[in-house]
Amino acid sequence: MLPMLARRLFHLQELALGRPSFRILADLLESERWPRERIRQLQLERLRDIVRQAYEQTPYWREIMDRQGFAPADIRSLNDLGRFPLLEKNTLRERREDMVWRGEGKRVQLVRTSGSTNEALQFYTSSTREAHINAARMRGHEWVGVRRGEKELYYWGSPVELSKQDRVKRARDWLINDGLTNGFEVTPERLKKNFADWLAWRPKCIFGYPSTFVLTVTMARSLGLDLRELRKGGLEVIITTSEMLSAVDRKLIAEGFGVPVRDSYGLREAGLIGHECDQGTMHCMDEQILLETIDPQTLAPTDGEGELVVTNLVGPAFPVIRYRTGDIVTLSKEPCACGRNLSSIHISGGRAVEFVVTREGKWVVGYSFIYIARSVEGIVKFQVVQENIGEICIRLVVDDRFPADGGEQVRKKAAQRLGGDDEIRVEIVDDIAPAPSGKYRPVISKVAEELFAKRAF
Known part of the structure; x- marks a missing residue:
């Protein structure tokens, strides 16, 4: 499918689902170059909105604020976020039904996340929240040269059997230039076929798990397959997600495919948190989230490395305020050569799979x-x-x-x-x-x- 037509069809699909993703994307591409103070003002406005909505619409957050002795109108600076207690995974699990605003908008629905630990977290999402996530992801991909509508290959899970619904989804994915290769099961014979399919389909970007890419590069070398041939068909970047990407693995994947490797980081229950730009800086989605770090033992705030705590500013159907992620990170506001005025994050400890x-x-x-x-x-x-x-x-x-x-x-x-x-x-x-x-x-x-x-x- 021609990229411009595929982009238009994806836009129509988003609108049909009640997700103004492209309008939000346009806003994000503008705000990323605002002065830092203006970004912080936007964060404060959105924090006040999410706190007010949480108080008015959800029993859990009303109970929390009443117990702590403050009201939404008392949130006057970003420092007032500290009035809230930390949100633990167990609390989210046990009080989930008291945290949801079912009347927030379209498609408020229960979804499940697990991460690599499978701590059985279920939470609510909505068209509003998903539109912001989709827009943030599109922006991250644009940072590394891939616009929505250009061919993107997703190298991860694939259904065991092709049902009627799967066939409908594959037809839809073809129309919007999304490809899918099963990255859950890799064998030498399957890799040979996948490589031939990729050469024929000519993706601009391949998106998947670091561990799968490492296995693919190592196995391809043993089979005499040169993955760098994909560059001739237009491959420009590998984007990784969900697992720790070590410097060693990044180098191996980049050398194997012959293109840069850019990482992204998010939590299903908290949203997309960071995406690397073409300079290799993992910028935070500051317009959508507030990030803190704490000492995981004492729970005291840290200036350097610490456990990441996330507040989602754009998910009113299920407010997530000061959520402990369990991931160890370092936050920074150092400027990047790309010129974007967003903060950045370095992941120093987190999830891995084998x-x-x-x-x-x-x-x-x-x-x-x-x-x-x-x-x-x-x-x-x-x-x-x-x-x-x-x-x-x-x-x-x-x-x-x-x-x-x-x-x-x-x-x-x-x-x-x-x-x-x-x-x-x-x-x-x-x-x-x-x-x-x-x-x-x-x-x-x-x-x-x-x-x-x-x-x-």
Whole structure:
């Protein structure tokens, strides 16, 4: 599809869903070059609006403000955000129904997020909130030279079976120049076919998980495939998301594809937080969020590295105020050569996933198990452990919503995802402890670690 026509069709789709994404995008492209003081004034205006709406429309936030002894009119500066207590994941989970404003606008609906720890978070979103997220993402892509309507390939999850609805979605994606390649299951034969498809489709951008890109580059080299050939068809950038992108992995991916790698960072429950520009600075979406850092032990504010705390300024259907993310970051207001006056963020500790390897030789990314865990009620945490080829153990921490046949549901879904005849055990455990480093590992596979070290694909 011609890029301008694809862009127009996407615009019409957004309007049909009640999402003025392109109007918001135009505003963002202007405000990113405002003086810092003007951006802070916008943040204050939006903070006051979200606090007022939260007080008037949601029992939880009214209770909080009454208990703390202040009213929306008392928010006179950004420093007054500190009047609110920190919002914990457990509180969001337990008081969710008291936090929603169901009459906010179009398409107020319950969605689920898990991240790599699958802490079973469900929250409400709306057309208003999704329009701001879509606009922020489009702006981030424009920073690295990709306008909506140009060919973008999403290299991540893909349905196991092609249903009628999937076919409708694929037809729609074709019309708006969105491509999809299954990044959940990578084998040498599939990679050969994917590479041929990519050469034919000629994407300008490929978007996906760092771990999948690292595996793809390493496997391609072992197969004699030169991914740099994609540049001849117009590939200009790789955009990563959802996992930690180390300097080593960034270099490997960039060398493998022959194009720059730009990272993005967000939380489903909090919104898009940052996106790298063409100078490699991860700018924050200052018009949409307020960011703080705290010491994760003492909870005191920090000036340097600390745990990220997020306030969403544009999601009135489900106000998220001073939400603890668990991710370790450093915030900065240092100017960037790109000329944008947005603050920036450096992710120094957060999420990572690994692979398991099936008896048939498929490398299955850990995010595929996250989607399995999302589909069964009552799963609070999960972890997949693989000691031997052809065998995996799925450990689950569950609550009272977990159905009697939940373990069997998980086992069947995992078997469907893996294919073949791998042995799958499901264990219900009291808790899943983090690694000695303090980082939670959703997938631990000695098999994958050994095979990757040997480049044995």
